Structures are given as C-alpha cells and as structure tokens.
Amino acid sequence: MNAPTSAAALHTREHHDAARMPRVIILGAGMSGLLAGIRLRKAGIEDFTIYEKGQDVGGTWRENRYPGLACDVPAHYYTYSFEPNPDWHHRFARGPEIQNYMRHVAEKYDLRRHIVFGEEGAQARFDGRRWQLELRSGRQDSAEFLIAACGFLHHPSEPDIPGLDSFAGARFHSARWDDSVDLKDKRIGLIGTGSTGVQIACAVSRLPCTLNVFQRTPQWVFPLPDRQYSLVERELVTQVPALARLAYGLYDELFDALFSRAMIRPGPQRRLIEAACHWNLRRVRDPELRRRLTPDYQPMCKRIVMSWEYYEAMQRPNVKLVTEGIERVVPEGIVTVDGHTHPLDVLVLATGFRTHEYMRPLELINAQGLSLSSLWDERGPHAYNSLAIPQFPNFFLLGGPNSPLANGSVILYTEALVDYVMQCIDLYRRGALDTLAPTQAATDAFYDQLRHDMDGTVWVTGCQNWYIGKDGLPEVWPRRPREFNALLARPRLEDFEISRPTVETA
Ligand code: N01
Numbered sequence: 001m002n003a004p005t006s007a008a009a010l011h012t013r014e015h016h017d018a019a020r021m022p023r024v025i026i027l028g029a030g031m032s033g034l035l036a037g038i039r040l041r042k043a044g045i046e047d048f049t050i051y052e053k054g055q056d057v058g059g060t061w062r063e064n065r066y067p068g069l070a071c072d073v074p075a076h077y078y079t080y081s082f083e084p085n086p087d088w089h090h091r092f093a094r095g096p097e098i099q100n101y102m103r104h105v106a107e108k109y110d111l112r113r114h115i116v117f118g119e120e121g122a123q124a125r126f127d128g129r130r131w132q133l134e135l136r137s138g139r140q141d142s143a144e145f146l147i148a149a150c151g152f153l154h155h156p157s158e159p160d161i162p163g164l165d166s167f168a169g170a171r172f173h174s175a176r177w178d179d180s181v182d183l184k185d186k187r188i189g190l191i192g193t194g195s196t197g198v199q200i201a202c203a204v205s206r207l208p209c210t211l212n213v214f215q216r217t218p219q220w221v222f223p224l225p226d227r228q229y230s231l232v233e234r235e236l237v238t239q240v241p242a243l244a245r246l247a248y249g250l251y252d253e254l255f256d257a258l259f260s261r262a263m264i265r266p267g268p269q270r271r272l273i274e275a276a277c278h279w280n281l282r283r284v285r286d287p288e289l290r291r292r293l294t295p296d297y298q299p300m301c302k303r304i305v306m307s308w309e310y311y312e313a314m315q316r317p318n319v320k321l322v323t324e325g326i327e328r329v330v331p332e333g334i335v336t337v338d339g340h341t342h343p344l345d346v347l348v349l350a351t352g353f354r355t356h357e358y359m360r361p362l363e364l365i366n367a368q369g370l371s372l373s374s375l376w377d378e379r380g381p382h383a384y385n386s387l388a389i390p391q392f393p394n395f396f397l398l399g400g401p402n403s404p405l406a407n408g409s410v411i412l413y414t415e416a417l418v419d420y421v422m423q424c425i426d427l428y429r430r431g432a433l434d435t436l437a438p439t440q441a442a443t444d445a446f447y448d449q450l451r452h453d454m455d456g457t458v459w460v461t462g463c464q465n466w467y468i469g470k471d472g473l474p475e476v477w478p479r480r481p482r483e484f485n486a487l488l489a490r491p492r493l494e495d496f497e498i499s500r501p502t503v504e505t506a
Contacts, residue, residue: 022144022428024048025133027121027359029111030059032398032414033149034102035080037111039418043426048143050111051135053120057111058102059151061095064196066177066348068203069095072195072224072306073409076244077251080105080411084244086237092226092306121148121362126393128367129434145425148359149398152405155354159191161329168331171347174200183209187343189334191326192350193219198305200350205313212342213314214322214334217464218292220299222273223280224306252412259407260480263300263458270458274299283311292323297463304407355466356381356475358400366391380470384438384446384495385487386477387417393435393499394428396421401469402450404477404484406459416485423491435499442495453478 024040026033029052040048056062071078075093079085085101093101106112120136124146131146156173158164164171170181174196188204190197191214198219205211229237237243262269277299284290293314314321324336333344358381364372372392376382381401383389388396398417399410427433451473454460459467459474467474477484 020429020431021045021047022425023130023142024145024147024425025131025141025143026050026147026149027362028052028059028149028151029054029057029106029115029117030061030149030151031102031411032151032418033059033147034105034109034111035411035414035418036147036149036398036421037114038080038105038109039422040425041109041111043422045425045429048114049141050115050149051119051121051133051141052115052117055117056099056103057106057115058099060153061099061102063154064095064175064177065179066174066196066200066203066350067183068199068201070199070226071095071098073255073407074247074251076247077255077409078411079244079248081248081415083108084241084248086241086244087234088229089234090226090228092224121359123363123365124395125365126367126395131394144428145394145396145421147396147398147421148362150359150362152355152358152399153353155357156349157352157354159349159351161191161326163329166331167329167333167344167347169345169347172349174348174350175353181346183207183346185209186345187333188212188346188348189214189342189344190348190350192352193217193305194350194352195303195305196352197350198307198310200348201319202307202309202313205316205319209318211319212322212334212344213319214326215292216325217302218295219302219305220277220295221280221305221307221310222277222299223308225308251409255408256480256482259300259304260482263406264453264479265456270298270300273304277304280311284315286315289314289321292321295463298458298461300407300458301461301463302465303467306407352466356401356469358397364389364392364395366393381475382443382447384443385420386484387420388438390438390440390443390497393437393497395437396424401475402477404481406467406476408481413481413484416488420488420491427491427493431501433498434501436493436496438495439497442492450478 026036026048029050033050034057037050054062070092072092074091075088083105089097121133122136123134125132130142130144133141156175170178172178183204185208187210189212190200193215201213258269262273281290281294284293313319322336322342324338327335327337334342360373370391383397383400386400386403398414404413424436454473457478459476467476469475
C-alpha cells in the first residue's frame with residue numbers, strides 16, 4: 001500500500017474522466033443489505049451481488065416468527081426515509097408486515113435479480129486489489145468492495161443450563177420458532193424477559209394454556225400504547241403521502257428529544273422515562289408480584305422494553321412468574337434452586353443472541369494473512385466509525401460495533417452508513433483511489449473519544465446487558481444518533497490509508 005495521502009492531495013490526483021465501475025459484494029439481504037443495493041443502483045452501479053443465507057429477504061423479520069413479533073419502534077418511523085408505507089396496520093408494525101414491506105422494497109427497486117439466496121459467506125481474502133470470497137457451498141466470487149450487512153441479532157444464544165438437552169417436550173429458541181407445536185392447553189416455560197420474551201409472554205398468555213415465565217433479572221417496561229390504524233386513516237395517508245413523512249419527522253424529533261438524550265445524559269428526559277416506567281409498574285396490583293418485577297438498576301441500562309400489555313399479561317390467571325434461579329432442566333420440566341420442579345410440555349428460550357459475532361463465522365483475511373477473528377478475539381470487536389477496520393481495505397460493516405443500536409430506528413443511521421460507503425466507492429469510480437482502510441491512529445482516536453463520552457451514559461450505571469463488550473464498555477454509540485449521522489456525513493480522508501491507481505506516463 002502506498003503512503004497515506006491527504007484529502008487535498010488526493011483530490012488533485014483524481015481522474016475525473018476515469019469513471020471506473022467497481023464490482024461490489026453485499027452479504028445479507030436484510031434491511032441494510034437491501035439499502036446498499038438500492039444505493040448502488042441509484043449510483044448506476046449494476047455489477048453487484050447480494051448473497052443471502054436464507055431463502056427470502058427481510059433478515060431478522062424473516063428469521064423471527066414467534067407469536068407477538070412486532071417492532072417496538074413506531075412503524076412510520078421504522079421505514080426507509082425515501083420509502084414511506086401508508087399501509088401500516090398498527091402503530092407498532094407486526095413482524096410479517098415488516099417482512100412484506102422488505103419484499104415490496106426488493107421488488108420496487110428491482111433487487112431480486114441481484115440476490116442469490118441460500119448462500120453464506122465462509123471466507124473472504126483480500127489479495128491487495130480485490131476481495132476473493134468463498135461461500136459455504138464452495139462457490140467463489142470476487143469484488144473490489146465487500147459490504148457485510150449481516151446484522152447482529154442472528155446467532156441465537158442457547159443458555160448454558162445443565163440438562164437442557166434432556167427435556168422431553170418441544171424446545172426451541174425464540175428465533176427458531178417451531179410452528180408445528182400447538183400451544184393450546186400446554187404447560188409452557190418461557191426463559192428470558194428481554195424485548196423478545198416480553199412480546200412472547202403477552203401473546204402466549206392470551207391463549208388457553210399455562211405460562212411459566214422464568215425471570216433472571218426484572219426489566220423496566222416503558223408503557224408505549226399501540227393502536228390499530230383504521231381503513232380511513234390508511235386511505236388518508238395513501239392519498240396524502242406528506243402525512244407519512246410528517247409522522248416520520250415527528251417520531252424522529254420525539255426519539256431524539258426523549259430517548260436519545262435520556263440514554264446519554266442524566267436530566268429531565270431520563271427522569272421522565274423513569275417516572276413512566278414506575279407508573280407502569282404500579283399497574284401490578286399484588287405488591288409481592290410488583291416487588292419481584294422491580295429491577296434494581298436504572299431504566300434503559302438494559303435496552304428498555306416497550307410494552308403496554310406486559311404487566312397485564314403477568315397478572316393473567318394462567319401466568320406464573322418464577323424468579324427462583326434455574327438449577328437444571330429435567331425431562332419433565334425445570335427444577336429451580338428451591339428444589340421445586342415446574343412441569344412443562346414446551347420450553348421456549350427467549351435468551352437473546354450472541355451479539356458480538358457480527359458477520360462471523362465469515363472469516364476475513366487481509367493481504368498480509370492476518371485474520372479479523374484473531375484481532376477481534378484478542379480485543380473484542382472494534383471498527384473505525386463502527387464500519388471500517390484498519391488493515392482490511394475496501395471492507396465495510398453495516399451496524400458494526402458502537403453504532404447507535406439501542407432504542408431507536410436502526411434504519412435511520414443505516415442510511416447514513418450506506419451513504420458514507422457510497423462516497424468511498426465514488427472515490428474509486430473517479431479514479432481517486434484503489435483501496436482505502438482506516439489508520440490505526442484514527443481508529444484509536446475514535447475509541448478514545450467513545451470511552452470519554454461513555455461517562456454519564458445510562459449503560460455504565462451498573463447492570464448486565466448485551467451491549468457490554470470484552471473491555472467492559474458498552475459497544476454502543478454514546479451520543480445522540482444524529483451526531484453519529486453527522487460524523488458520517490463525509491469521509492475524513494486523512495483518517496485513511498489510501499492506495500492510488502498508478503498513473504501511466506508516456
Ligand atoms: O434478548 P435479550 P432478546 N438463564 O438478550 C435471559 C432486539 N429486539 O431476544 O437479563 C436465565 O435482551 C436474560 O436474563 P438477564 C432488541 O434490540 C427488538 O429479548 O441476562 N435467563 C434476558 O432476560 C433486543 O434488545 C425487538 O438476567 C437467561 C433474556 O434471556 C434484542 O433484540 C423485539 C439466561 C435475553 O434478553 C435482544 O432481545 C425483540 C439463562 N441462562 C428483540 N440467559 C423490536 O421490537 C439469558 N437469559 C425492535
């Protein structure tokens with residue numbers, strides 16, 4: 001790789017007439033992979049392939065099919081900013097609705113012809129110019145740019161509970177829901193009370209069955225009321241599309257003014273959310289049940305659960321809250337540390353995901369033979385601006401470590417990430433560079449700033465959550481998502497090591 005080049009020098013060397021067309025590979029056809037495809041097509045780049053391990057688009061909304069699956073970010077906000085959907089049926093869209101929206105987007109932007117389903121990346125090796133990709137099937141491909149759009153909530157985390165495999169009934173993780181199991185009249189055990197567990201508890205407790213909710217740590221629950229949009233309302237938004245844009249803008253302001261600020265600094269917003277959670281908890285009438293549902297950490301330290309219905313569900317006569325620790329699983333059910341056996345027919349594991357894996361098990365190997373896993377195994381996942389990695393040129397990660405992945409719309413900041421990647425690709429097209437990778441110094445400076453900004457955020461106030469990384473610090477963006485988008489407005493070329501095309505001289 002050539003010596004680092006300043007942005008000013010780089011621009012003077014641009015071959016404006018070169019217009020080189022790179023090939024691009026995207027891994028994943030979920031929300032971020034589709035977005036990358038849309039932006040590439042908009043830029044006139046047709047030479048790209050999206051490899052998707054599943055058989056349909058939609059990512060997490062394809063994989064999860066559990067009862068009660070919904071997005072706890074308002075639907076009119078959980079959309080691409082350029083593709084409003086007047087037809088959302090609920091304030092909080094149900095999983096299948098979002099999946100249909102993703103399908104619609106893939107059709108409308110003519111992406112399906114670029115997607116190869118049933119293919120998962122195994123290894124990508126940079127040869128100094130291009131990424132050489134090997135897929136699990138043995139298929140090979142190569143491209144100048146590689147974009148990992150794999151998400152981070154797709155490796156189910158199975159709890160390490162003795163005897164789990166001995167369970168005689170049906171057992172499955174929330175992200176591997178077994179539709180063939182009829183829950184009617186069954187004794188169901190649900191382990192986990194995160195966002196997923198709470199949604200499942202609400203839906204399953206409405207069925208004629210008994211539900212045992214095994215809670216290890218209570219959650220704060222913010223009472224956000226859902227509601228169904230009437231036909232007239234949907235028709236109105238269809239006729240006046242500005243209304244959907246208005247709703248998007250209003251939710252954006254609300255999330256920024258309330259949740260974003262509350263998460264990053266103490267103040268009135270944090271107190272307001274705390275008060276709302278406490279008010280919600282008081283809806284539990286039995287003081288003993290309320291005590292067992294009361295967390296001993298600050299609201300939002302764990303990703304806050306949004307539900308109007310959860311406490312109502314926990315007071316239904318067919319629901320039992322179990323707070324004694326789980327000792328082991330036996331064929332007939334769960335034994336808790338007090339020696340009690342809870343007989344079960346079905347065991348649901350809403351125990352979350354291995355969130356620090358990101359695009360792995362894909363193995364990335366750079367031109368010097370260094371594997372990204374070996375780097376990340378040592379230090380934990382690290383990426384400059386959450387999306388690029390020193391010594392791994394022309395590789396971009398969407399939704400990587402330290403992106404704003406707490407409560408809010410991930411689509412909003414993913415648009416900024418993809419626009420940033422497109423600017424880098426555009427520099428290649430204009431002949432200004434062949435490869436770029438962030439410098440270690442710029443990456444270290446990014447992390448120094450993150451560590452500094454983490455003080456005062458709610459995530460360091462003392463709780464266990466899936467954000468916490470290997471170094472004990474949360475892998476989240478410690479400022480407002482808007483500031484993340486501002487940071488990504490334009491690549492700082494002085495933060496990159498850049499190799500340039502060699503200019504032929506006569
Ligand atoms: O997973 P989690 P999730 N024994 O890790 C418990 C997104 N999401 O699937 O708190 C007993 O939050 C664990 O207990 P504890 C969203 O980003 C979004 O619910 O660690 N219990 C916890 O209660 C979310 O944050 C939507 O003590 C065990 C639960 O399992 C992310 O997905 C909807 C255990 C895991 O909670 C993950 O949420 C749903 C054990 N051995 C999800 N191991 C939207 O609406 C774990 N637990 C956008």
